[in-house]
Amino acid sequence: MNDDAAPATAPTLRASDADREHTARLLGEALGDGRLDHDEYTERLDTAFGARTMGELTALTADLPAAGGPVSAPSVRPGPSGPDPSASVGSENIVALLASAERKGRWLVEPRTNASTVLGSIELDMREAVMAGPRVVLQCAVLLGSVELVVPPGVRVENRANTVLGSVELDGAAPAAPGAPTVVVSGLVFLGSVSVTTRAVGGHS
Numbered sequence: 001m002n003d004d005a006a007p008a009t010a011p012t013l014r015a016s017d018a019d020r021e022h023t024a025r026l027l028g029e030a031l032g033d034g035r036l037d038h039d040e041y042t043e044r045l046d047t048a049f050g051a052r053t054m055g056e057l058t059a060l061t062a063d064l065p066a067a068g069g070p071v072s073a074p075s076v077r078p079g080p081s082g083p084d085p086s087a088s089v090g091s092e093n094i095v096a097l098l099a100s101a102e103r104k105g106r107w108l109v110e111p112r113t114n115a116s117t118v119l120g121s122i123e124l125d126m127r128e129a130v131m132a133g134p135r136v137v138l139q140c141a142v143l144l145g146s147v148e149l150v151v152p153p154g155v156r157v158e159n160r161a162n163t164v165l166g167s168v169e170l171d172g173a174a175p176a177a178p179g180a181p182t183v184v185v186s187g188l189v190f191l192g193s194v195s196v197t198t199r200a201v202g203g204h205s
Helices: 017-033 038-050 054-060
Strands: 091-097 100-103 112-118 121-125 135-143 146-151 156-159 162-164 167-172 182-190 193-198
Touching (some): 017 054, 017 091, 017 135, 038 054, 091 100, 112 146, 135 146, 135 193, 146 182, 156 167, 167 182
Parallel strands (some): 091 112, 100 121, 146 193, 167 193
């Protein structure tokens, strides 16, 4: 019996919903990083949802960095008030595909948070959260979805995101001093929205 035959069957293994969601997350990160354009992302995402085997999913991300693998220089440029936070160790991936996701209460805001949503919604309430540093990045990949960010008074929000038939609304964010803790909103919003609101702890959600 040929021992080399077993690994060759791996691409024919049936893909699970978790496998498809993992691939969709990688594609969302690639869209936010600028590795894929809108058309490539949409085409690959449609293929991922319809994939039946692991081989089909693997082909969709063969030219992209693996999760946790080496990546090139970050796409977010350093701000005037300090080094690029996305270059720091620590990141979190929040994905909502045809669903909703949220972070509330006391949680750690890593130097970089990747928020990817397709036909879904993500709510990030930072009023009781602990920021890993004075400057963190919220990297968005929004397609026909929404991201709502709630920050406490005294937190500054910068918008560096690109929009295509979408919007990033900072009208609800109260002004803060230049040296205040800062959240940088970056990435891509396509036919979707990102909204920012300032509310005190204990205020209505």
